[in-house]
Amino acid sequence: MSEDHIDWGYLERKAWEVLKKYPLCDRCLGRLFARLGHGLSNKDRGRAIKTSLIMTLHKMIIEGAPQSIFTDVAPNIGGPASGLYRKLTGQDLEERTCAICGGRLETFIEEAVERAIPLIKAYGVKRFIVGARVSPPILEREERIKEEYKLEHGESIRAEIRREIGKLIQERIDAVAEFERPEATILVEFPSGAVWIQVNSLLLRGRYWKLGRMISQAYWPTPEGPKYFSIEQALWPLLKLTGGERVILHASGREDVDARMLGTGRPMVVEVKVPRRRDIPLQEMEETINKSNRWVKIALEGYATRQDITLYKSEEARKEKTYKALIAVEGGVAEEELRKIEEELTGRVIMQRTPTRVLHRRPDILRRRRVLETSCKTLTKTLAECLITAEGGLYVKELISGDNGRTTPSFSEILGRGAECVELDVVAVKL
Numbered sequence: 001m002s003e004d005h006i007d008w009g010y011l012e013r014k015a016w017e018v019l020k021k022y023p024l025c026d027r028c029l030g031r032l033f034a035r036l037g038h039g040l041s042n043k044d045r046g047r048a049i050k051t052s053l054i055m056t057l058h059k060m061i062i063e064g065a066p067q068s069i070f071t072d073v074a075p076n077i078g079g080p081a082s083g084l085y086r087k088l089t090g091q092d093l094e095e096r097t098c099a100i101c102g103g104r105l106e107t108f109i110e111e112a113v114e115r116a117i118p119l120i121k122a123y124g125v126k127r128f129i130v131g132a133r134v135s136p137p138i139l140e141r142e143e144r145i146k147e148e149y150k151l152e153h154g155e156s157i158r159a160e161i162r163r164e165i166g167k168l169i170q171e172r173i174d175a176v177a178e179f180e181r182p183e184a185t186i187l188v189e190f191p192s193g194a195v196w197i198q199v200n201s202l203l204l205r206g207r208y209w210k211l212g213r214m215i216s217q218a219y220w221p222t223p224e225g226p227k228y229f230s231i232e233q234a235l236w237p238l239l240k241l242t243g244g245e246r247v248i249l250h251a252s253g254r255e256d257v258d259a260r261m262l263g264t265g266r267p268m269v270v271e272v273k274v275p276r277r278r279d280i281p282l283q284e285m286e287e288t289i290n291k292s293n294r295w296v297k298i299a300l301e302g303y304a305t306r307q308d309i310t311l312y313k314s315e316e317a318r319k320e321k322t323y324k325a326l327i328a329v330e331g332g333v334a335e336e337e338l339r340k341i342e343e344e345l346t347g348r349v350i351m352q353r354t355p356t357r358v359l360h361r362r363p364d365i366l367r368r369r370r371v372l373e374t375s376c377k378t379l380t381k382t383l384a385e386c387l388i389t390a391e392g393g394l395y396v397k398e399l400i401s402g403d404n405g406r407t408t409p410s411f412s413e414i415l416g417r418g419a420e421c422v423e424l425d426v427v428a429v430k431l
């Protein structure tokens with residue numbers, strides 16, 4: 001009886017062809033047909049195909065085909081074939097090891113799940129994704145078989161590992177496998193069995209206010225201790241609350257160390273690296289930070305994403321800022337002179353070479369920024385106070401002093417004598 005005359009279905013025929021050459025476990029056989037049927041596991045598929053194949057071959061033997069049609073392929077089918085094999089030959093079946101996974105996939109999945117669960121619990125993760133690394137020879141063997149038999153409905157072993165592990169973890173603990181804002185990635189390596197966790201940062205969106213001067217944004221360590229108190233240091237209580245390893249501040253721009261940040265506050269994203277707790281209410285985090293120091297206050301508005309950080313950074317240059325400057329003028333200043341400054345500067349593009357005070361760390365370039373509005377009043381004979389709204393990135397201290405002609409026009413240039421910014425506050429940052 002030639003196989004061309006056998007009346008059997010696509011699945012049995014393909015499976016028989018593959019299994020004549022390659023021993024395959026239920027999962028690896030089922031995976032070759034993974035996109036046929038829905039809501040089934042590859043193990044179910046493989047087992048069903050094997051069962052159906054065994055029954056078909058048995059029917060052919062009953063109808064006169066030689067037993068070898070089954071006994072030759074039985075060791076490659078494995079377990080499900082053992083009953084019929086014993087019945088026909090009186091011997092125990094010696095199963096061969098799966099040609100793709102080496103027979104390790106089943107236990108690997110179970111063990112990986114058992115290793116992943118304590119890691120997920122230790123970091124209080126509720127949403128995770130699974131990533132899988134599979135040794136290249138295994139991927140190649142699988143691809144080769146698919147090509148050799150023109151099997152077009154399969155999926156990769158990597159996809160199966162990821163899905164099955166995700167599914168089992170989800171069934172066993174209170175966590176979901178989710179691509180939307182995952183809190184951690186469980187990485188598994190097949191066949192080594194290594195399992196590790198990559199915990200994503202906790203990202204919080206909010207604003208900060210700097211009520212004092214000589215406070216830096218980033219933590220600034222020196223051998224004698226921090227150079228200044230910093231916004232980042234003010235955020236350190238978050239480490240205790242979350243069990244995180246590090247706090248990083250991503251602010252939308254920055255003010256000078258000696259400038260206060262008042263008014264609207266400055267938009268920021270706070271990043272807590274490798275947190276062990278994530279379920280702390282925003283209000284509790286906010287209050288703990290605000291109670292812990294006098295000079296830095298924060299408001300937390302919600303959770304952020306990596307894209308928010310990029311957005312905050314990229315839009316920084318275009319954002320409007322309003323400053324309040326206390327200005328000292330040599331020989332005093334009259335109200336009419338302030339009107340002249342308001343008139344000349346409002347709407348004006350200011351040309352600024354990199355300020356002398358930052359030349360040691362920034363390249364000497366020319367920047368153009370527009371002043372949108374100025375409003376000044378005299379406080380004493382020599383002191384004036386100005387509200388200046390400008391495009392982000394304008395160096396306000398230099399707008400006042402002129403920086404020896406490196407910034408033009410400037411208060412000094414318009415007045416024809418020295419003017420200097422004595423105190424500077426940022427009062428509004430638009431987002």
Ligand SMILES: [Zn+2]
Nearest residue numbers: 025028098101
């Ligand atoms: Zn296998």
